[in-house]
Amino acid sequence: MDLGIAGRTALVTGADSGIGLASARALLAEGVRVALTDLDAAALAEAARDLPGEHVTVAADLTAPADVARLHAEVVDRLGAPEILVHAAGTTGATGAFHDIDEEGWRTTLDTDFLAAVRVVRAVVGGMREAGWGRIVLLASEDGVQPYPDELPYCAAKAALLNLAKGLSKAYGPEGVLVNSVSPAFIATPMTDVMMRQRAQERGTGFEEAVAGFLAEERPGIALRRRGEAAEVAAVVAFLCSERASFVNGSDYRVDAGSVATV
Missing domain, CATH: 1.10.1220 (Arc Repressor Mutant)
Structure with missing residues (x-):
């Protein structure tokens, strides 16, 4: 199926492995120019070494606003303004019993798993609005609607991502910028x-x-x-980035083999 996005420019975060890397590969297969970012420059370069198509790597710390601004400027300079954002960066963060997780554990988890998304979206959404076309896909989790007691900071961050995606879809959908989320389970x-x-x-x-x-x-x-396999999630991500998803906005796609118990 031709997804109709050949020649577009994408930024993929968390791209040195897992779902981020698989999403970058899926977009490259569709003829998209892709900028891959993650924290470790060496790991990122190694991950991208055998990728096909036009791509660049830019290491950045998404918990640092100045680094996000630098990342965006470098991507614009090397590939053009991102028309597609796949935000897959994240970490398990602080785990354990609620009463044992201190404030720093909560703070660092929310900074990495939620506020990083806020920063990256803020960086790219202006260009998408100006162009009148954009696709934003935020990687959430089954944990966002089905929390587990030993991962509550992560669960809270993913729930916040779901809410953010829905809110952004209402704010920018009328301008041609479609925002959705994908919630995997145990990939x-x-x-x-x-x-x-x-x-x-x-x-x-x-x-x-x-x-x-x-x-x-x-x-x-x-x-x-x-x-699940990362490529199974990436297939859904690529669809949501495409012209084929031109009437999909504010949705959460579960890729969880039925893990979430509710409808």
Whole structure:
């Protein structure tokens, strides 16, 4: 299917691995010029080394407003103003019992998982409004509507992202800038790899046993009984960035194999 976005320019955050990298690859396959950003310049360059198509890498710290401004200026200079934003950057953040997570844990998690999105959207939305065309996709999570007690800062940040996407869709949809979110669940990424290695170590099992146990005990709603693949999420992201999604605005697409229990 031709998504109708060849020649557009995209900025993808969290692009050195996982869903961000898979989304960049999917957009490049559609002929989009892609700027990939993440915190570690060396890891980012390595991740992008074999990507096809026209792309650049720009390392940036999305928790630093000045660095976000520099990122935007460099992308504009090297590729042009971003017409597409895929914001996939994020981290698990502070975990544990609510009463054990201090204020700094909350602050750093919200800064990375929510306020970073605010900063990047603020940087790019002006150009999209001026052009009268734009696509913004924020990567949320099943946790945004189905919180887990040991990940409450992350859950709160993802819930805030869902609200942000909906609000932005109302503010800028009339100007041709369509904003949506995607909520994955338990995707095979470096972040969930770390979680499963820790689980395996704590329980004295192998990695695959840890995954199977987590599915059975913590994510019984995942009907397919496996972790998702980043490319499976990226396929939905690419659609939402496209002309084919020209009447999709303010929606959240769950890519969770049924994990969220509610309608």
